[in-house]
Amino acid sequence: MIQKISRLAIPLFILLLVNSCTEEVSPEDAVQSLSKNGSVETVVSIENADSMDVLVTKHKVWVKNSLAKEITTRDTIPTLGDTIISVNDNGTKISKTIKKDYEFYITVQ
Numbered sequence: 001m002i003q004k005i006s007r008l009a010i011p012l013f014i015l016l017l018v019n020s021c022t023e024e025v026s027p028e029d030a031v032q033s034l035s036k037n038g039s040v041e042t043v044v045s046i047e048n049a050d051s052m053d054v055l056v057t058k059h060k061v062w063v064k065n066s067l068a069k070e071i072t073t074r075d076t077i078p079t080l081g082d083t084i085i086s087v088n089d090n091g092t093k094i095s096k097t098i099k100k101d102y103e104f105y106i107t108v109q
Contacts (some may be wrong), residue, residue, distance in 0.1 A: 054076055056070070
């Protein structure tokens, strides 16, 4: 009896392992729908200017399924400078200069 169980357990374990490796992983933080019964929707972005970057923060305040208020702030921040990347153009590698991007780390309390 124990031998039959162990013979079945190994293929079952391998089948489960292969199935779990092939599953498509969805991001945990991707919101499919927004509750508009009392929430704040926030969008943070960077606009590249010549000598400075602009940090744009947009808030939408939702109360009882209607938009109560929109708040947009713009702050200038130092630019991070340029970086050179290689771009493949029909088999030819071309060096291209682009602006460095800021990384976003957001803490919600």
